[in-house]
Amino acid sequence: MIGQVLGHYRIVAKIGEGGMGVVYRAYDEVLHRDVAVKVVNKDVRFDSSASQRLLHEARASSSLAHPNICTIHEVGETDGELYIVMELVEGKSLRAMSADAGLPPESVLRYGVQIARALARAHDRGIVHRDLKTANIVVTSDGLVKVLDFGLAKQVGSGIFEGPTRSFATIQDASSVSGTLPYMAPEILRGDAADYRSDLWALGVVLYEAASGRLPFEGRTGFEISSAIMREIPNALGPPVPPGLWATIQRCLTKEPIQRYQRAGEVQAALEAVQSAGIVSTDPGPDRSGPRTTVLHSVRHAHVRKGDFLLLVGTTKGAFILRSNAQRSRWEVGGPYFHGHSVYAMAYDGRGGQRRIWASTASYWGTLLRSSDDFGKSWTNPQQAPIRFSSDTGVSLKNIWQIALGRPEEPNVLYCGVEPAALFETRDAGETWSLVRGLFDHPHRPRWMPGNGGLALHTILLDPADNQRMYVAISAGGVYRTSDGGRSWTAQNQGIRATFMPDKYPEFGQCVHKIAMHPGRPERLFLQNHWGLYRSDNYAENWTDIANGVPSDFGFAVLMHPRNPDCVYIVPVESDEFRCACEGRLRVYRTRNGGASWEPLMRGLPQKRAYETVLRDAISADSFDPLGIYFGTRSGQLFGSRDEGRTWQKILEGLPSVVCVRSAVVEDISGGLGPALPKAAPAPSHQAKSLSKSKTRRPKR
Amino acid sequence: MPVTFHIPGALRPFTNGHSRVEIEQSPATLGDALSALWTLYPGVRDRIATEQGEVREHINIFVGHENVRYTGGLASPVSAGSEISIVPAVSGG
Numbered sequence: 001m002i003g004q005v006l007g008h009y010r011i012v013a014k015i016g017e018g019g020m021g022v023v024y025r026a027y028d029e030v031l032h033r034d035v036a037v038k039v040v041n042k043d044v045r046f047d048s049s050a051s052q053r054l055l056h057e058a059r060a061s062s063s064l065a066h067p068n069i070c071t072i073h074e075v076g077e078t079d080g081e082l083y084i085v086m087e088l089v090e091g092k093s094l095r096a097m098s099a100d101a102g103l104p105p106e107s108v109l110r111y112g113v114q115i116a117r118a119l120a121r122a123h124d125r126g127i128v129h130r131d132l133k134t135a136n137i138v139v140t141s142d143g144l145v146k147v148l149d150f151g152l153a154k155q156v157g158s159g160i161f162e163g164p165t166r167s168f169a170t171i172q173d174a175s176s177v178s179g180t181l182p183y184m185a186p187e188i189l190r191g192d193a194a195d196y197r198s199d200l201w202a203l204g205v206v207l208y209e210a211a212s213g214r215l216p217f218e219g220r221t222g223f224e225i226s227s228a229i230m231r232e233i234p235n236a237l238g239p240p241v242p243p244g245l246w247a248t249i250q251r252c253l254t255k256e257p258i259q260r261y262q263r264a265g266e267v268q269a270a271l272e273a274v275q276s277a278g279i280v281s282t283d284p285g286p287d288r289s290g291p292r293t294t295v296l297h298s299v300r301h302a303h304v305r306k307g308d309f310l311l312l313v314g315t316t317k318g319a320f321i322l323r324s325n326a327q328r329s330r331w332e333v334g335g336p337y338f339h340g341h342s343v344y345a346m347a348y349d350g351r352g353g354q355r356r357i358w359a360s361t362a363s364y365w366g367t368l369l370r371s372s373d374d375f376g377k378s379w380t381n382p383q384q385a386p387i388r389f390s391s392d393t394g395v396s397l398k399n400i401w402q403i404a405l406g407r408p409e410e411p412n413v414l415y416c417g418v419e420p421a422a423l424f425e426t427r428d429a430g431e432t433w434s435l436v437r438g439l440f441d442h443p444h445r446p447r448w449m450p451g452n453g454g455l456a457l458h459t460i461l462l463d464p465a466d467n468q469r470m471y472v473a474i475s476a477g478g479v480y481r482t483s484d485g486g487r488s489w490t491a492q493n494q495g496i497r498a499t500f501m502p503d504k505y506p507e508f509g510q511c512v513h514k515i516a517m518h519p520g521r522p523e524r525l526f527l528q529n530h531w532g533l534y535r536s537d538n539y540a541e542n543w544t545d546i547a548n549g550v551p552s553d554f555g556f557a558v559l560m561h562p563r564n565p566d567c568v569y570i571v572p573v574e575s576d577e578f579r580c581a582c583e584g585r586l587r588v589y590r591t592r593n594g595g596a597s598w599e600p601l602m603r604g605l606p607q608k609r610a611y612e613t614v615l616r617d618a619i620s621a622d623s624f625d626p627l628g629i630y631f632g633t634r635s636g637q638l639f640g641s642r643d644e645g646r647t648w649q650k651i652l653e654g655l656p657s658v659v660c661v662r663s664a665v666v667e668d669i670s671g672g673l674g675p676a677l678p679k680a681a682p683a684p685s686h687q688a689k690s691l692s693k694s695k696t697r698r699p700k701r
Numbered sequence: 702m703p704v705t706f707h708i709p710g711a712l713r714p715f716t717n718g719h720s721r722v723e724i725e726q727s728p729a730t731l732g733d734a735l736s737a738l739w740t741l742y743p744g745v746r747d748r749i750a751t752e753q754g755e756v757r758e759h760i761n762i763f764v765g766h767e768n769v770r771y772t773g774g775l776a777s778p779v780s781a782g783s784e785i786s787i788v789p790a791v792s793g794g
Contacts, residue, residue, distance in 0.1 A: 243714075243717050243718035246718070247718070364757060364759040364760055364789045364790070365711055365712075365748040365749075365757070365760070365789075366747055366748055366751070366757060381714065382744075383715065383743050383744035383747070384743065384744070384746070384747055385747045385752070388747075388752040389752050389753075390752075391752070391753060391754075394753065395753070396751035396752050396753050396755070397751075397752065
């Protein structure tokens, strides 16, 4: 064969041989490049339809342009020789590299991620590999993985290991597939067709072999191997294999396809999570950051791209990430994340080019602030709770009610409002948090009283025009303001009624449910009280009752229109005792004149037996014009409006009780923007953030 | 003989996946045993105890079959061979 010309390929040297045929190095005389040519064995008999299928499959595979997939250039036939022309990949096979005792875990993870990426691309295009094994994975000298022979196995193996008539005996006898049997999924051995998940099984075998140098299912005969695949549990891989890698392999090697990972992207995410947890897995030590956990158990991830629109939904039993585009008509739902943990606060931080989702989780096991930089595929899971009270305070963290971004010129600054009522601050993007002592040591604090939800600091507002001014709202403590960056705080509750106190207008102690500030006119604030609806036009110096014509002035949520300082949305509930939509009709109320009058917005919202509650953070606005508004209810329904509240659509139902809704547009990560050059304008709260976004980028509808 | 902790699934990400952890250094009380446990696996501490060092409200710890809430809390005695279970309480909505 050496020296012969097949089509326009001159065969230069033999470089390998497999069950399918012999592989040669060849020179493409037309395009003047080196290629690999696989000449298919004649004893692999093809009828013409098999030939046609091979051609078809090869064409499909040739569309898989991906750095981790060996490109197929052409399938040709000359003088009865059927051959496949491929990218020439020079390197070592993963089989040879893993041969002795396996590779170090870091290498297994690095290669595994690339293999999973290759599979993800192929699966997205409807192509199943069907013969993934370490022998057809090549690692180049610079560490790049190339997966060979995509989509070819089915055709070549036709009649040998495909189809329902196959039996164990034929497998045992089929010497041409003996090297492949150890990678076959149980369902294939049972006679089912291979699908994506069979590739993920094979990926599990590949990872096992790469990590240990051994195959997970071994035997002296094909029958023994098949039997092991069908019935046995592979020997566990201990150190140095990190537990996360072993867990990932185990999930790939689950006998039932339905219990495996369902997508290659999930395996990729799991391996990446182990990569980032590497240090901790091998040495638990005093590391503060801790492992990142990849969320398992029937979690779906939203596949987020730049320009997408996100809704972050926190519930009493976990978090969800909803993805849509500027149309906001169809939604992909990611989650549930943090099974069974309540998620009272979420935030999206796009400052300084990052794309980070923050979430607070509370459960029996304590309260944590966590973040994800990959839209929920993995989350930090710190060893030590980053937000904690020191021993001298005598109190312990119960919940985190609010996550507020700092000012745009300080992209590493964030604030958290917590229960028991206190404010925490970070200046290093969440690595370390400190208690704002000026507020915690306030002489009023011992006299604050817990409301129904506990004694919580649930709202944080930063004045975008004055970097020393900031407000917090405490239930039940009232509104407090600082004008010196947090060192000292004053109660700002003049004019706000406290129905449950002997003095109806005390200096502090009001049960404030929510405050909102207009970012363009920061002297203007709106307030929903435990009974009472108020506005201030002088930085909360005093408050005016604006409950003019609302069915009830009890409620939780207040949403500021980001552009119109006279426009505010509320969702009243009937009373303190009956915290449900008035008359069982779910109505959002809007004022467009600063509270002089209110109008109900209910088109598309249930108006019969809708005993719903919209909690204080369960409403959010976006950055579009006209404004989009989204809210969730205690019964787990999620509604949205794309026309400033005129009409509503149900986005989702059946969620656990919704306690938090936030929205964000995923901006492009611009390489030139570092933390020193923040992209967004003032973003003290989600409302203000919306405005800042509308200034910098207003997505088209 | 060491004392043995039984680690619930929720905490195993912090014990390298181990469901049983043996403490060799013969602790005298539950508090000593827990200190030894979280020296070994620091991530476990904040899940079991508040920052003020109290066992979390909805977490129960049993030495043998005894809930330590009724046997002296962290001062509950443990002896060689004690089996200590960490269990989330049956409560909540």
